[in-house]
Amino acid sequence: MSEFMDNVLSSVRSDEHPYYHFEPWDIEERPDWVKEQARKDGIDLYTDEMMKHAGNDPRDFQSGYFHSKAFIRIIMAGSQVGKSMCPKYEIPMMLTGVYPIAFRHAKGEDTGVARFKSVENIIRFGRRNPDGEILDHDPERVDDTSHEWDCGNIVGAGVYDPTKMAPEGSTIWVGTFQKALDQYWWPSFEDGARQIIPPELIDRKRGNKGFAKSDGKMKVFLIRGGEICFITYESGYERFEALNLWHIVLDEEPKDPRIFAACQERCKFLSMIETPYQGITWTRKLAYPKEISPDKRLFHATQYDSPYQNKEMIDVRRKNNPPWEVGARVWGIPTEVQGLPYFDRLKISTWYNKYDMPFEWKAFVATSEFFDMEQQSHSSLPGMMDVEVKPHVRAEDNRMTTWRVYEDVKPGVAYLMPADPAEGSENPDEAQDVCAALIVRPPSEELNDNGTRKETHPVIVASLRSTLQTTPFALCCAQAAKYYNNALMCAESRRAGCNVMFHSELKNYPYWYQFTSVNEKSQKQQTKDGFDMNAKTREVVFHYVEKWIGEFQDEQYPGIPDRPLLKELAAAVVGKNGRPDHTKKGTLDTAVCFGIILYILDVSLDQVRYNGPAIKKTVRARNRFDMARALLSSQPSTVMGLDNMGYRRS
Numbered sequence: 003m004s005e006f007m008d009n010v011l012s013s014v015r016s017d018e019h020p021y022y023h024f025e026p027w028d029i030e031e032r033p034d035w036v037k038e039q040a041r042k043d044g045i046d047l048y049t050d051e052m053m054k055h056a057g058n059d060p061r062d063f064q065s066g067y068f069h070s071k072a073f074i075r076i077i078m079a080g081s082q083v084g085k086s087m088c089p090k091y092e093i094p095m096m097l098t099g100v101y102p103i104a105f106r107h108a109k110g111e112d113t114g115v116a117r118f119k120s121v122e123n124i125i126r127f128g129r130r131n132p133d134g135e136i137l138d139h140d141p142e143r144v145d146d147t148s149h150e151w152d153c154g155n156i157v158g159a160g161v162y163d164p165t166k167m168a169p170e171g172s173t174i175w176v177g178t179f180q181k182a183l184d185q186y187w188w189p190s191f192e193d194g195a196r197q198i199i200p201p202e203l204i205d206r207k208r209g210n211k212g213f214a215k216s217d218g219k220m221k222v223f224l225i226r227g228g229e230i231c232f233i234t235y236e237s238g239y240e241r242f243e244a245l246n247l248w249h250i251v252l253d254e255e256p257k258d259p260r261i262f263a264a265c266q267e268r269c270k271f272l273s274m275i276e277t278p279y280q281g282i283t284w285t286r287k288l289a290y291p292k293e294i295s296p297d298k299r300l301f302h303a304t305q306y307d308s309p310y311q312n313k314e315m316i317d318v319r320r321k322n323n324p325p326w327e328v329g330a331r332v333w334g335i336p337t338e339v340q341g342l343p344y345f346d347r348l349k350i351s352t353w354y355n356k357y358d359m360p361f362e363w364k365a366f367v368a369t370s371e372f373f374d375m376e377q378q379s380h381s382s383l384p385g386m387m388d389v390e391v392k393p394h395v396r397a398e399d400n401r402m403t404t405w406r407v408y409e410d411v412k413p414g415v416a417y418l419m420p421a422d423p424a425e426g427s428e429n430p431d432e433a434q435d436v437c438a439a440l441i442v443r444p445p446s447e448e449l450n451d452n453g454t455r456k457e458t459h460p461v462i463v464a465s466l467r468s469t470l471q472t473t474p475f476a477l478c479c480a481q482a483a484k485y486y487n488n489a490l491m492c493a494e495s496r497r498a499g500c501n502v503m504f505h506s507e508l509k510n511y512p513y514w515y516q517f518t519s520v521n522e523k524s525q526k527q528q529t530k531d532g533f534d535m536n537a538k539t540r541e542v543v544f545h546y547v548e549k550w551i552g553e554f555q556d557e558q559y560p561g562i563p564d565r566p567l568l569k570e571l572a573a574a575v576v577g578k579n580g581r582p583d584h585t586k587k588g589t590l591d592t593a594v595c596f597g598i599i600l601y602i603l604d605v606s607l608d609q610v611r612y613n614g615p616a617i618k619k620t621v622r623a624r625n626r627f628d629m630a631r632a633l634l635s636s637q638p639s640t641v642m643g644l645d646n647m648g649y650r651r652s
Contacts, residue, residue, distance in 0.1 A: 024102040026064030044348025056302040072299040079334040080305040097228030107158025123153040168248040171227035178253035278336035344574040359563035363396040375510035409463040417486040420595035421493035423504040438591035476507040487614030495532025543597030
């Protein structure tokens with residue numbers, strides 16, 4: 003191999019092709035104005051997650067990618083920063099063993115090879131006089147011949163690890179969208195002005211002079227029997243089932259996560275390169291896992307980090323972009339990116355990226371078999387209310403019965419459980435919608451040393467997003483409600499068929515919220531189990547949520563530990579007639595549950611009481627008195643609502 007490389011390099015002058023002059027860039031220490039601009043855009047570049055997985059600046063970016071031997075390498079960065087340049091150059095390096103000059107020398111070493119006098123090099127390295135002094139960074143003076151200047155010499159980026167070189171006859175796949183393949187990837191590899199691979203590295207004896215297009219795939223044949231194969235996401239995840247691949251590159255996030263699952267079974271190295279245009283999706287957990295793994299590396303950069311980006315142009319694009327797209331395009335941070343925000347999305351995104359509250363996955367299971375909620379005369383089995391329910395810690399989310407539990411049950415405390423049923427499915431992957439539920443308690447009576455209350459807002463203690471069908475979802479909720487001191491059941495119980503089915507299954511649960519309204523025709527009061535989500539109450543419910551969000555500043559913890567709820571709130575968009583709605587891929591199920599709680603605690607506080615095992619009356623009285631004082635002593639609500647008699651109130 004050493005002899006082969008010497009022969010190749012001796013036949014090609016180092017200045018004949020741009021491939022050999024590639025120099026990776028890394029992130030320098032960011033100036034304060036960059037950090038301040040990120041803060042104004044609702045982006046925290048220094049979260050615990052970012053520090054743990056990407057590291058503080060200054061740090062490696064492109065060079066870090068090339069030198070990393072991790073099985074999975076992820077580049078999640080702003081647009082137009084050179085993400086894809088990393089695999090574009092590494093692919094021929096791996097397959098041919100012929101490296102750009104910078105990767106043949108130790109990091110920081112002067113190679114003695116002069117850089118091209120190009121627009122890109124002037125922007126990055128500047129025009130320099132013979133003494134090395136930088137004259138300017140003006141790209142318009144690229145053809146200046148008034149005096150002698152250059153862009154300096156290529157500097158070593160560290161010797162590329164030869165163990166990453168692929169065996170002869172290896173194949174590397176690039177997966178991307180059809181449009182990106184046609185307009186970006188293929189023109190970079192086929193013959194032409196944009197080709198990055200030197201002609202001498204292409205095997206002209208194979209295919210059509212080194213290239214092939216057939217069966218929906220495009221191929222480039224390289225020396226040493228290497229092949230680059232391009233495949234599109236649109237062809238389906240089954241097309242990514244292959245064996246003995248050296249490296250697979252996924253350019254931008256595939257919407258079907260099964261593509262990633264198939265790829266990681268088929269290769270020695272796997273790269274995911276993306277700007278998070280699609281918002282907060284499955285790739286976020288991939289990039290920011292809870293635990294650090296030597297088999298996975300994250301490389302992150304913003305547009306302002308790139309030495310080729312012009313600050314003034316970034317500022318112009320940032321101002322012209324919708325605010326909710328700035329996080330992804332400029333800062334490379336996953337945020338919800340579609341639609342006109344209904345709530346303050348930048349504030350919510352700040353909370354989402356800043357706070358990751360601890361929780362446990364738990365399922366709540368009755369300790370013995372039961373029939374219905376309370377014992378029935380025709381059954382020998384006890385009712386659920388007569389059996390004990392215990393929590394069981396789970397290792398992960400099964401998307402059916404596992405709750406995110408932020409706080410265990412407290413004795414003598416009242417709890418509420420709103421729920422939003424859906425049709426669900428026996429197979430979680432086939433569920434078109436999810437069922438959602440929350441468990442919430444009023445603020446406690448504990449005081450700080452200065453006499454102020456430790457808690458001023460209701461507390462979310464558990465949340466559930468389940469793909470179960472309606473009936474088993476109802477039983478799952480009932481057992482959790484039983485465990486949390488027989489929580490007041492505040493589920494939607496009317497309008498949609500799944501709501502009616504949910505109530506039918508739990509109609510004998512003894513602690514239902516009573517929704518009272520006035521019949522418009524008879525003007526008589528009518529009271530029914532559960533919450534009635536109609537056009538009027540929906541508007542009021544979301545006004546309560548909006549009021550809650552407005553009570554907290556960007557730098558304050560918003561009292562919402564549930565990140566899926568924050569994600570929903572960030573994704574909420576303005577729909578028809580200005581009403582809150584969600585995008586096609588989004589949901590507002592948990593947000594609805596949250597709003598229902600706020601509504602009930604303001605409008606129907608008299609129904610919120612402790613329903614658990616018998617306790618001393620003095621404790622119960624004090625609990626209800628302090629709860630009422632905590633909720634009612636705050637400033638009067640400015641939200642228009644409905645009182646428990648169904649009349650409008652302010």
